[in-house]
Amino acid sequence: MVLLVVLYVAEEVAHSRLGCRVANVCRYYLVLVSLFWNGIEAHNMYRMLIKVFDTGQQSHFVLKAAVVAWGLSFPVYYIQGAVAQRVERWTNGLAINRS
Numbered sequence: 754m755v756l757l758v759v760l761y762v763a764e765e766v767a768h769s770r771l772g773c774r775v776a777n778v779c780r781y782y783l784v785l786v787s788l789f790w791n792g793i794e795a796h797n798m799y800r801m802l803i804k805v806f807d808t809g810q811q812s813h814f815v816l817k818a819a820v821v822a823w824g825l826s827f828p829v830y831y832i833q834g835a836v837a838q839r840v841e842r843w844t845n846g847l848a849i850n851r852s
Contacts, residue, residue, distance in 0.1 A: 756783040778834075785826040793818045 759779045766772030797814070811817075 756780070756787065759783060782826065782830050785830055786822055789822040789826050790818075793822055 759776065763773075763776035763780065766776055797818075800811075
């Protein structure tokens with residue numbers, strides 16, 4: 754739901770370069786969070802369907818899942834953003850040197 758709101762608002766703020774970058778940052782981060790939540794749901798379904806006879810209940814599963822989904826996607830996004838920024842600077846410098 755939050756991703757849909759960001760997509761709608763992105764159309765309004767995408768007229769400036771800063772607004773476009775902020776919207777893209779939010780979109781990319783929220784897509785990563787959605788993918789992490791899909792993985793967590795797959796793990797949860799595995800626990801419920803495959804490990805039927807396991808009687809051990811995991812306490813605070815949703816809280817732990819939220820920390821993993823929202824927290825683990827930030828370092829992944831940060832590393833990817835840092836690499837992309839270095840590559841962009843390197844390719845821009847290469848294009849300037851070729852001219």
